[in-house]
Amino acid sequence: MSGYSTKREITFDCGHKWHFSSPWPKLGDTLWCMSCRRERRVISAPDEWKIRCTNCTYNRGFGAAKINSEIAIGKHRRNHPGHIVKQFNGRELVRIFGTQDVQQQTELF
Ligand SMILES: [Zn+2]
């Protein structure tokens, strides 16, 4: 994860907020709250957008900025026509760019 060390604000069920570097906690994780001095559950964690190309080694994380991930996908696919790029939110595969079924989606680029 070189050059990518964004901090995220994570909210616990006690209301305390802490900033974490990657890997960020996920919703529902149990973590130590330093204010409460006990374990708390994560009730708010920004989604992490990641993209990974299936045709080359290109992959990147974008923090909570979904639009940046889509811009990067657009650029990568312009530079490398035919590359199929997967877009993830956390560990969930959200969209695959470069396949037929994407054509119906709003084309931003
Ligand atoms: Zn707390």
Ligand SMILES: [Zn+2]
């Ligand atoms: Zn590629």
